[in-house]
Amino acid sequence: MAPMTPSTIELPVTADDYRIARYAAAAIALTVAETALPSPLPGIKPGLANIIVLVVLARYGWRDAAWVSLLRVVAGSLVIGQFLAPGFFLALAGALCSLAVLALAQYLPPRFFGPVSASVLAAFAHIGGQIVLARLWLVPHDGVFYLLPLFATAALVFGAINGLVAARLLDLPAVAPAEAAA
Amino acid sequence: MTGRVPEGLRELLAQAAGEGHAPWRTLLKAGDWALLLMxxxxxxxxxxxxxxxxxxxxxxxxRDGQLVTELALNTPRKYEVVGAIGTTVxxxxxxxxxxxxDPGPRQYCVQQGWLTRANAVAICAPNHVTLQLSGRSGQNGAYDTLNY
Known part of the structure; x- marks a missing residue:
């Protein structure tokens, strides 16, 4: 969009920025769509936006995946009105933990491990980070760990499904506009 | 309509809806299966x-089998019970x-330390005072009583 008056400060926008913004927009759209889904327990969500993070991780590396994931958490929470609410910090803790695990998981030998492994590991890290933050801050009682089996089950199921979707997307010949342009 | 869908999402949706995919199971490698199983x-x-x-x-x-008080385990506090030979805190x-x-001579109930599980009990026999924890419902209690 062209500015009405010429700006005195020009921030150079690189192809990287456009690519990250495009994927982050997709992740945010999935986050927003997901809030319409009913959840049996607060905290149990499919985490569809993580499909985008996995695709970005496999195609463009960890740095881009971290950008997309964190932009998704911040902008997604702004869109759904949760910015700086407890849910935002839980999502941030989960995202940071799963990014940390993905940083290690990307070095798994690709001969034996695909996106499904990365997705499941990241999903476990996600609930791990959330439950630790919840225990330290929101519910100062070991009772939260009582819910761990349920959260772990959800992480396993949704992690596997998201990983399969990401694997299928990655399996297709890439037709990303960014790559076509590059 | 499609103009409003972000580029990346449209691309991904188009791919997801695409035909001629390999079967799902071919997307899982040996390590993936092992990790899922574990x-x-x-x-x-x-x-x-x-x-x-x-x-x-x-x-x-x-005290003497009679209920003195029930304390909720969500806020820190101290409670004093006057028993047969003194005050138990x-x-x-x-x-x-x-x-x-506890004023008891052998301090068994004090040395028991923190009780955390439902139905755990500390008995200060000389002072006729007992402390017992209770879960949210009786039927899922795995133990009738816990002693160490």
């Missing part, structure tokens, strides 16, 4: 480990309770 076993193992017994939420203090913290001090 994760499933770990998750299954977490159910009995974490759902055994109940999480205590109340401390029940009795009960201390409550979130999720746990203990006998802080």
């Amino acid at each position: 994760a499933a076993l770990l998750v299954a193992a977490s159910y009995p480990l974490l759902w055994r017994g109940g999480v205590a939420d109340r401390a029940i203090v009795k 009960i201390e409550v913290q979130p999720g746990r309770a203990r006998v802080l001090s």
Whole structure:
């Protein structure tokens, strides 16, 4: 969009920025769509936006995946009105933990491990980070760990499904506009 | 309409809706299967480990078998009970309770330390005082009583 008056400060926008913004927009759209889904327990969500993070991780590396994931958490929470609410910090803790695990998981030998492994590991890290933050801050009682089996089950199921979707997307010949342009 | 869908999402949706995919199972490699199996076993193992017994939420203090008070285990506080030979001090913290001090000669109930699980009990016999934890419902209690 062209500015009405010429700006005195020009921030150079690189192809990287456009690519990250495009994927982050997709992740945010999935986050927003997901809030319409009913959840049996607060905290149990499919985490569809993580499909985008996995695709970005496999195609463009960890740095881009971290950008997309964190932009998704911040902008997604702004869109759904949760910015700086407890849910935002839980999502941030989960995202940071799963990014940390993905940083290690990307070095798994690709001969034996695909996106499904990365997705499941990241999903476990996600609930791990959330439950630790919840225990330290929101519910100062070991009772939260009582819910761990349920959260772990959800992480396993949704992690596997998201990983399969990401694997299928990655399996297709890439037709990303960014790559076509590059 | 399609103009409003972000580029990346449209691309991904188009790919997801595309025809002629390889079957799902070919997307899983040997390590993926192994990891899924291990994760499933770990998750299954977490159910009995974490759902055994109940999480205590109340401390029940009795003297001579008569209920003295019930303390909720969510705010830290201290409670004094006057017993047969002196005063027993009960201390409550979130999720746990203990006998802080007791006039009994052998201090068994004090040395028992923190009680955390439902139905755990500390008995200060000389002073006729007992401290017992209670879960949120009687039927899921794995133990009638816990002593050490």
